[in-house]
Amino acid sequence: MKGRRTLRLAVVAAFAAAGAQAQGYPSRPIRMVVPTSPGGVTDTAARTVAPPLAAALGQSIVVDNRAGAGGIIGTDTVAKAAPDGYTVLAVFDSFVSNPHVFRNAPYDVVKDFAPVSMMIRGPQLLVVHPGLGVRTFPDFLSLAKSRRTPLNFATAGAATSSRLSVEPFRKTAGLDANLVHYKGGGPALNDLLGGHVEAMIASAGLVLPSVKAGRLTALAVTSKGRSELVPGVPAVSEFFPQFEAQSWVGVLAPVGTPRAIITRLHAEMAKVLAAPEQKERFTSLGYEIVSGTPEQFGAWIRSETGKWGKLIRERGITSE
Numbered sequence: 001m002k003g004r005r006t007l008r009l010a011v012v013a014a015f016a017a018a019g020a021q022a023q024g025y026p027s028r029p030i031r032m033v034v035p036t037s038p039g040g041v042t043d044t045a046a047r048t049v050a051p052p053l054a055a056a057l058g059q060s061i062v063v064d065n066r067a068g069a070g071g072i073i074g075t076d077t078v079a080k081a082a083p084d085g086y087t088v089l090a091v092f093d094s095f096v097s098n099p100h101v102f103r104n105a106p107y108d109v110v111k112d113f114a115p116v117s118m119m120i121r122g123p124q125l126l127v128v129h130p131g132l133g134v135r136t137f138p139d140f141l142s143l144a145k146s147r148r149t150p151l152n153f154a155t156a157g158a159a160t161s162s163r164l165s166v167e168p169f170r171k172t173a174g175l176d177a178n179l180v181h182y183k184g185g186g187p188a189l190n191d192l193l194g195g196h197v198e199a200m201i202a203s204a205g206l207v208l209p210s211v212k213a214g215r216l217t218a219l220a221v222t223s224k225g226r227s228e229l230v231p232g233v234p235a236v237s238e239f240f241p242q243f244e245a246q247s248w249v250g251v252l253a254p255v256g257t258p259r260a261i262i263t264r265l266h267a268e269m270a271k272v273l274a275a276p277e278q279k280e281r282f283t284s285l286g287y288e289i290v291s292g293t294p295e296q297f298g299a300w301i302r303s304e305t306g307k308w309g310k311l312i313r314e315r316g317i318t319s320e
Contacts, residue, residue, distance in 0.1 A: 023260075025085055025260075025261050025264060026057050026058070026059040026085065026086065027059070028059060028086065029059050029060045029061065029062055029086075030054075030057070030059060030060075030061045030062070030085070030086050030087075030088065031061075031062050031064050031086065031087050031088070032046050032050060032061050032062065032063050032064065032088050032089075032090055032251075033064050033066050033074050033075075033077055033078050033087065033088070033089050033090070034046050034063055034064065034065050034066070034074065034090050035066055035067065035068075035071035035072070035073065035074025035075045035077075035089070035091070036065065036067050036071060036074070036092065036156070036157075036183070036184040036185070036186075037065060037067045037183055037184035037186050037187060038065050038184075038186060039184065039185065039186025039187075039189070039190075040092070040156060040184045040185030040186045040206060041092060041185055041203045041205045041206050041247065041249060041285075042090050042091065042092040042249050043063070043065060043184075043186070044205065044285070045090065045119055045120060045205075045249040045282075046063050046090040046249075047063050048278070048281060048282070049119065049269065049272050049273070049278070050063055052272045052275065052278070053268060053269060053272050056268040056271060056272060057264075057268055063090075067183050067184055068183070069102065070094070070098055070101070070102055070157045070158055070159045070160070070183075070319060071091075071092075071094055071095070071098055071157065071159070071160075072098060072102055072105055072106070074089070075089060075091070075095065075098070075107060076105075076106050076107055078113075078252070078253075078254055079106070079107040079112045079113065079254060080254075081254050082254070083114075083253065083254040083255065083256035083257040083258075084257065084258075084261075085253060085257055085258070085261035085262075085264075085265065087253070087254065088116065088251055088252065088253050088265070089113070089251065089252045089253070090119075090249060090250075090251050091249065091250055091251075091252060092156075092160065092161070092247070092248070092249055093160075093161045093246070093247055093248050093249075093304070094156070094157060094159045094160040094161060095109060095250075095301075096109055096301055096304040096305040096308055097159045097160075097161075097164055097305070097308040097309075097312065098159040099305075100159075100305075100308060100309040100312040100313070100317075101158055101159035101312055101317055101318065101319050102158075102159060102319050109301060109305055110298075110301065110302055110305065111255065112254070112255050113252040113253065113254065113255055114252060114253045114254065114255050114256070114257045114262055114294070115250070115252055115294045115295075115297035115298040115301060116250070116251040116252055116253055116262055116265050116266050116269065116294055116297070117250060117251055117265075117266045117269050117270065117273075117291050117292070117293075117294065117297055118248060118249075118250040118290045118291070118292060118296075118297045118300060119248075119249045119250055119251060119269070119273060119289070119290065119291065120205075120248065120249050120282050120287035120288065120289060120290060121246055121247070121248040121249075121287060121288055121290045122203060122204050122205060122246065122247055122248075122285075122286045122287035122288060123203075123204050123221045123222050123223035123227055123229075123245075123246060123247070123286070124161065124162070124165055124201050124202055124203055124204065124221070124222040124245050124246070124247055125201070125202060125203075125204050125207055125208070125211065125218050125219075125220070125221055125222070125230065125233075125286075126140075126169075126199065126200075126201050126218070126219045126220040126221075126222070126236065127192070127199065127200055127201075127202065127207050127210075127211060127216040127217060127218050127219065128140065128198060128199045128200075128216065128217050128219060129192060129193070129195050129197075129198055129199075129216065129217075130214075130215070130216070130217055131195050131198075132151075132198050132199070132217075134217070134219070135217060135219075136219065137219045137220045137234055137236075137239065138239075140199075140219050141173060141175065141239075144173075144175040144176075144177075145174070145175050149178075150175075150176040150177050150178040151175075151176075151177055151178065151198050151199050152177075152178045152180055152197040152198050152199070153166050153177045153178065153179050153180065153197065153198070153199050153200060153201070154180050154182060154188040154189075154191055154192050154197040154199070154200040154202075155179055155180065155181050155182065155188060155200070156182060156184055156185040156188050156202065156206075157181055157182065157183065157184065158181050158317075158318070158319040159319065160185075161203070161245060161246075161247055162185070162188065162200060162201055162202045162203075163179060163181065163317075164245075164308060164311065164312070164317070165201045165222060165245040166179065166201055167311065167315050167317060168243065168311070169201065169236065169240075169243065172240045172243060173239075173240065177199075180197050185202060185203070185206045188200060188202070189202070189206055189207060189210065192216065193210060193215055193216070201222065201245070202247075203247035203286070204221075204227070204229055204230075204247070204285070204286025204287070205247070205282075205285040205286045205287050208229060208230075208284075208285060208286045209285075211230065218230045218233050219233065220233060220234055220235060220236045220239075221233055221234075221235050221236070222235070222236055222243065222244060222245040222246070223235060223244065223246070224237055224244050225237070227286075229286050247287075248290070248300075249287075250297055250301075251265070251269065253265070262294055266291075266293070266294055269291065270291040273289045273291045274289070274291070
């Protein structure tokens with residue numbers, strides 16, 4: 001009896017301490033780690049919400065780019081950080097695929113993180129450099145199949161959606177592709193714009209501004225149907241039924257972060273994302289606002305890691 005009473009007292013004390021900690025939260029700046037280079041979708045999303053979120057919380061939010069090892073370095077930094085709400089992680093969809101591609105990932109995406117909120121979600125675009133000389137998806141397929149050498153596809157990294165989406169695409173379409181991996185969407189986009197690579201399947205948020213400026217040609221979208229973002233551009237599924245891919249960005253904290261802090265962060269982030277200017281900003285980038293509950297985000301992560309893990313095992317995809 002005495003042992004049980006001691007255990008109950010310890011649990012009560014722990015909850016009381018967590019509650020007291022949450023009541024004064026935040027009392028100093030918060031670090032939002034982005035595990036990619038500046039310029040990509042995750043970085044853009046983090047820097048878009050950081051100022052209004054900081055204003056709502058009453059403390060500054062420092063966006064900290066920690067690129068390297070396909071995002072593992074920055075992600076592991078947060079996994080090992082103190083679970084006190086002062087270090088959070090902004091992740092792209094590669095978060096769920098990285099551990100399946102990089103076998104030595106030192107963290108578990110489900111067990112080592114506390115979901116705060118998904119932020120945005122949107123389709124990907126198949127884009128090419130204008131110098132390739134194709135304007136339609138059928139023309140692209142014809143050219144790709146007729147070439148003696150495979151087209152060079154840029155990717156944001158070995159485990160990112162811009163790489164993983166190419167795998168089922170090239171198998172379904174019956175074409176080959178030479179994958180050129182970069183350390184983030186920004187560097188990949190720069191080389192595509194420079195004509196050093198020829199094509200890319202990337203989040204609309206990353207490439208849409210360049211499409212609108214006429215610096216890239218959009219040939220297809222990866223959503224189930226056509227998108228208002230690129231009127232007149234067909235969906236890949238019109239040619240290859242069942243093909244679909246999405247990009248998303250969300251925020252997590254280290255596992256063990258007090259529930260009251262997670263609730264506060266989620267509530268303030270939901271308010272920020274609900275603001276008309278945020279909707280307008282992200283819509284212009286090709287995304288819809290998705291600010292569901294932490295539980296819904298956690299369920300999404302579990303579902304996505306299962307889906308992409310299966311694909312990666314079946315295709316034998318590695319970090320090379």
